[in-house]
Amino acid sequence: MAICRDLIRLDTSNYGTGEGPGERAAAELVMELLTEVGLEPELFESRPGRASVVVRLEGQDPSRPALVLHGHLDVVPAAAGDWSVGPFAAELTDDVEGGMIWGRGAVDMKDMDAMILAVVRQLVREGRKPARDVVVAFFADEEAGGKFGAGYLTREHPGLFEGATEAISEVGGFSVDVDGRRAYLLQTAEKSLAWLRLIADGRAGHGSQVNEDNAVVALADAVARIGRHAWPYTPTPTVDALLRGVADLTGLPYDGARFAEDPAMVDALVAALGPAAKFVGATVRNTSNPTQLEAGYKANVIPGSASAVVDVRLLPGHEVAGMATLRELAGPDVRIETVHQDVSLEVPFTGSLVDAMVDAIGAEDPGATVLPYTLSGGTDNKWLSRLGITGYGFAPLRLPAELDFAGMFHGVDERVPADALKFGTRVLDRLLRTC
Numbered sequence: 001m002a003i004c005r006d007l008i009r010l011d012t013s014n015y016g017t018g019e020g021p022g023e024r025a026a027a028e029l030v031m032e033l034l035t036e037v038g039l040e041p042e043l044f045e046s047r048p049g050r051a052s053v054v055v056r057l058e059g060q061d062p063s064r065p066a067l068v069l070h071g072h073l074d075v076v077p078a079a080a081g082d083w084s085v086g087p088f089a090a091e092l093t094d095d096v097e098g099g100m101i102w103g104r105g106a107v108d109m110k111d112m113d114a115m116i117l118a119v120v121r122q123l124v125r126e127g128r129k130p131a132r133d134v135v136v137a138f139f140a141d142e143e144a145g146g147k148f149g150a151g152y153l154t155r156e157h158p159g160l161f162e163g164a165t166e167a168i169s170e171v172g173g174f175s176v177d178v179d180g181r182r183a184y185l186l187q188t189a190e191k192s193l194a195w196l197r198l199i200a201d202g203r204a205g206h207g208s209q210v211n212e213d214n215a216v217v218a219l220a221d222a223v224a225r226i227g228r229h230a231w232p233y234t235p236t237p238t239v240d241a242l243l244r245g246v247a248d249l250t251g252l253p254y255d256g257a258r259f260a261e262d263p264a265m266v267d268a269l270v271a272a273l274g275p276a277a278k279f280v281g282a283t284v285r286n287t288s289n290p291t292q293l294e295a296g297y298k299a300n301v302i303p304g305s306a307s308a309v310v311d312v313r314l315l316p317g318h319e320v321a322g323m324a325t326l327r328e329l330a331g332p333d334v335r336i337e338t339v340h341q342d343v344s345l346e347v348p349f350t351g352s353l354v355d356a357m358v359d360a361i362g363a364e365d366p367g368a369t370v371l372p373y374t375l376s377g378g379t380d381n382k383w384l385s386r387l388g389i390t391g392y393g394f395a396p397l398r399l400p401a402e403l404d405f406a407g408m409f410h411g412v413d414e415r416v417p418a419d420a421l422k423f424g425t426r427v428l429d430r431l432l433r434t435c
Contacts, residue, residue, distance in 0.1 A: 001092075001099075001101065001114075001418045001421055001422075003033065003113075003114040003117050003118060004090075004101055004106070004110055004111055004113075004114035004416075004421060005090035005092065005101060005103075006029060006090070007026055007029065007073075007105065007110040007113055007114060008088060008090040008101070008103035008104065008105050008106060008110050009088055009089070009090045009103075010025045010026045010029065010088075011088050011104075012025070012026050012073055012074045012075055012105070013074070013075055013076065013077040013078070013104070014074040014075065014076065014077075014141060014142075014143040014144050015077055015144075016143070016144040018047065018050075018144075018148065021049070022048070022049025022050050022051065022140070023049070023050060023051045023052070023073040023074050023140040023141075023149075024045070024048075024049045024050075024051045026051075026073040026138075027043055027051035027052065027053050027073060027138065027140075028043075028051075030053045030073070030113075030117065030138050031043055031053055033117050033121060034053070034055055034117070034120070034121075036121075037120075037121045037124040037125055038124060039055050039057075039120075039124060040055065041053050041054065041055035041136075042054050042055070042160075044152070044153060044157065046140065046141075046147075046148040046149070046152035046156075047148060050140045050141060050148040050149070051073075051140055052073075052137065052138060052139045052140045052149050052150075052152070052153060053073075053137070053138045054135065054136070054137045054138075054153070054157075054160050055120075055135075055136050056133060056134070056135050056136070056160075057120065057123070057124075057129070057130055057133065057134040057135075057136060058129060058133060059129055059130045059131055059132035059133040059134065060129045060130070060131055060132070061131065061132055062132070062133050064131075064132040064133070065132070065163055065164065065165035065166070066132060066133035066134065066135055066161075066162075066163045066164040066165070067130075067132060067133070067134050067135070067164065067165075067166050067167065067168065067353075067432075067435065068134075068135045068137060068161060068164045068166070068167035068168070068384060068389060069116055069134050069135070069136050069137070069167070069168050069169075069428075069432075070135075070136070070137040070138070070139060070150075070167060070168075070169045070380060070384075071109050071110075071112045071113040071116055071137075071138055071139070071169060071170070072109060072113075072138070072139045072140070072141070072142030072143070072146075072149065072150075072170075072380060073110075073113065073138050073139065073140060074140055074141055074142060074143050074144075074149075075104045075105040075108065075110070075143065076104070076108070076143050076410050078104040078412070079412075082412045083412050083413055084102075084412075084413050085102045085103070085413070086103075087103055087104040087414075088103060088104060089102070089103060090102070090103045091103070092418070093415075095415075096400060096417050096419070097419065098417060098418045098419035098422075099417070099418040099419075100415050100416070100417055100418065101415060101416050101417075101418055101421075102413065102414065102415040103414060103415075104414055105414065106408075106414040106415050106416045107405065107408045107409055107414045107415070107416055108170070108171075108408075108409050108410065108414070109169075109170045109171075109395065111395070111397070111416045111420075111421060111424075112169070112170055112395035112424070113138060114421060115395070115421055115424045115425045115428055116136060116138075116428065118425045119425055119428045119429045119432065120136055122429065123429070123432065128433070130432040130433065130435075131432065131433060131434060131435055132435070133163065133164075134432060135160065135161055135164055137150075137153070137160075139153070139380050140152075142379070142380050145193075145340045145342065146380050146382070146383050149380065150380035150383035150384065151383050153383075154383045154384065154386055154387055158387055161384065161387055161389065164384075164387070164389050165388070165389060165390065166353050166389065166390050166391070166392070167381055167384050167389050167390065167391040167392070168353075168357075168391075168392050168393075168394045168431075169379055169380060169381060169391065169392075169393060169394075169395070170187075170379055170393055170395050171187055171375050171377070171379065171393045171395065171409070172185055172186045172187030172188075172373065172375070172392065172393030172394050172395065173185070173186060173187075173357070173361075173393065173394040173395045173396035173397065173424070173427075174276075174395065174396070174397040174399055174405055175365075175368070175397065175398050175399050176273050176274055176275070176276040176399075176401075177274055177401035178246060178249045178250060178272055178273060178274075178369075179249055179250040179251075179272060181249055181368075181369065182365065182367075182368045182369070182398070182401075183245070183246075183249065183368065183369040183370070183371050184361050184365075184368060184369070184370045184371070184396070185242075185276060185371055185372075185373040186349070186354070186357060186358075186370050186371065186372055186373070186392065186393070186394055187372075187373055187374070187375050187392060187393025187394070188238050188346065188347050188348070188349050188354075188372040188373070188374075188392060188393075189236065189237075189238040189239075189283075189316055189344070189345055189346035189347070189372070189373075189374040189375065190316075190344060190345040190346075190374065190375045190377070190378050190379060190381065190382065190393075191282075191283065191286075191287075191313040191314060191315055191316070191344055191374065191375065191376055191377070191378070192313065192314045192315075192316070192319050192341075192342060192343055192344035192378075193312075193313060193340070193341065193342040193377075193378045193382070194311075194312040194313075194314065194323075194338065194340075194341045194342075195309060195310070195311055195312070195338075195339040195340045195341070196309065196310045196312055196326070196336050196337070196338060196339065197307055197308070197309050197310075197336070197337045197338075197339050198219060198222055198223065198226075198307060198308045198309075198310060198330055198334050198335075198336060199219075199305060199306075199307045199334065199335050199336075199337060200215040200216075200218040200219035200222065200305065200306050200307070200333060200334045201215055201304065201305050202214050202215030202216075202217075202218060202302070202303075202304060202305065202306075203302075203304065204301070204302055204303060204304035205301075205302045206300065206301070206302070207299065207300035207301060207302055208300065209302075211302050214302055215295065215302075215303055215304060215305050215306040216295050216296065216302070216303065216306045218306075218331075218333040218334060219293075219295065219306040219307065219308055219334060220306075221331070222308075222329065222330045222331055222333075222334040223290045223293070223308050223310075225329045225330075225331070226288050226290065226310055226326065226329045226330065227288070227289065227290045227310075229288060229325070229329055231285040231286040231287065231288070232260055232285060233259060233260050233263050233266055233284050233285050234259075234260060234284070234285055234286070234315055234318060235256060235259040235260065235284075236283075236315050236316055236317065236318075236346065236374065237346065237348075238283075238316075238346055238349070238372050238373065238374045239280075239283055239284055239373075239374055240256050240259070241349055241371070241372050242280065242371050242372055242373045242374075243256075243266065243269045243270075244256070245369065245371040245372075246269045246270075246272050246273065246371070247269060249272075249369065250269070250272050252268055252269055252272060253265060254269060259284075266284055267281075270284065274401070275403070275404040275405060275406050275407055276405070276406045278406045278407055279373070279375070279376055279406045280373060280374075282313070282376035283315070283373070283374040283375070283376050285315070286312070286313065286314045286315055286318065286322050286325075287311075287312070287313045287376070288310055288311070288312045288313075288326065289310065289311045289312075290308055290309070290310050290311075291309050291310065291311050292308060292309035293306075293307075293308045294306065294307050294308070295307070309339060310326075312326065313376055313377070314344065315344065315374075316344035316345065316346035316374075317344070317346070319344060342378060342382045343382055343385060345381060345382060345385055345391060346374070347390050347391075347392070349372040352435070353392070353435050354392070356431055356434050356435035357370070357392070357394050357431060357435075358370045359434065360396070360427045360428075360430040360431040360434065361396060361427060363427075363430055364396075364398075364423060364426055364427050364430070365398055365423075375393060377409075379391065379393060381393075394431075395424065396423065396424040396427040396428065397416065397417075397420040397421070397423065397424050398419075398420055398423040398424075399417065399420055400417065403417070
């Protein structure tokens with residue numbers, strides 16, 4: 001708990017420009033906490049202030065493939081005026097038994113960073129080794145796509161991850177209430193990411209004249225078509241497995257063969273996940289949301305060009321068809337440029353690591369169910385996948401049923417129960433001993 005609060009107090013806001021406070025202060029704290037117990041971590045700066053930390057723990061059986069256990073040190077910005085408490089004050093309140101920790105990063109993801117540090121420090125202090133080698137990494141820049149963090153390290157220092165085949169990080173392992181029963185969502189898939197710039201060129205001129213080649217009009221039409229497009233419900237293996245599990249818990253009907261034809265059936269199962277429905281509801285289809293607009297410099301001047309940015313998230317296996325649809329929606333008068341693009345991920349809900357994660361949850365919360373799910377956003381597992389490393393989202397937290405955990409990602413008043421951190425630390429410790 002103390003580590004989490006100390007990390008939150010360090011403003012590591014990532015504005016997506018490559019500038020800002022950076023992660024250096026948090027990286028130095030991580031270095032201090034790891035060296036204090038006798039480890040020899042390394043700090044890497046991709047540019048001044050943009051710092052990541054990596055250390056490798058020797059396992060009981062170093063001949064086995066290594067595991068990467070990673071988090072990110074940056075957070076999205078927070079407007080203090082919107083918060084009930086100071087976003088970097090790390091206040092501890094008595095909202096729930098054991099207390100609630102408030103602040104930017106309490107959910108995304110200094111909570112998991114703190115759990116990783118607590119487990120690693122305890123292992124070393126007690127002279128215990130994990131079951132296999134573990135590469136522990138704290139990355140910079142995840143909130144802006146990872147270019148200066150995981151991207152930099154996987155490109156420039158791939159040897160740090162030598163022999164690793166699997167990885168664990170955000171966003172999964174948290175509990176939800178499903179019809180009065182607790183279920184944990186283990187992330188086994190991520191949508192692809194594409195930040196696309198739409199550009200329309202036209203004929204500049206005086207605002208008082210007739211202009212049938214107005215770039216703003218062409219852009220506005222394209223943005224409206226893309227933003228209003230009703231993407232069809234599309235099943236993927238992970239979403240299908242999740243909804244089957246929810247159907248088993250609730251008794252609600254589910255027929256995977258009718259997924260696309262019966263949105264109401266899908267919506268009912270998604271709704272049964274409570275607050276987590278916000279996450280899951282975005283994974284039953286592709287999404288494309290306009291987020292930025294730019295055009296003109298004066299009220300009476302028709303600009304020669306106009307641009308917009310669209311945040312596109314496509315389902316695993318549907319990227320090619322999705323991009324073709326976007327080009328059609330944009331139309332012939334608007335060109336598309338890529339601002340940032342990254343892959344989708346999807347792995348089976350099977351294997352020894354998955355079994356170990358399920359068992360670790362079951363040992364601490366007997367009778368709970370673990371279900372796979374797809375993340376609508378993305379994680380640094382995308383970068384690790386370029387090295388052939390299979391990634392999962394598993395930041396285990398046992399949460400109060402009424403807590404809107406999913407809604408606090410990038411939201412205001414981020415907070416996490418202190419007891420949830422203690423639970424997650426126990427689960428991670430058990431996992432490293434058995435996986």
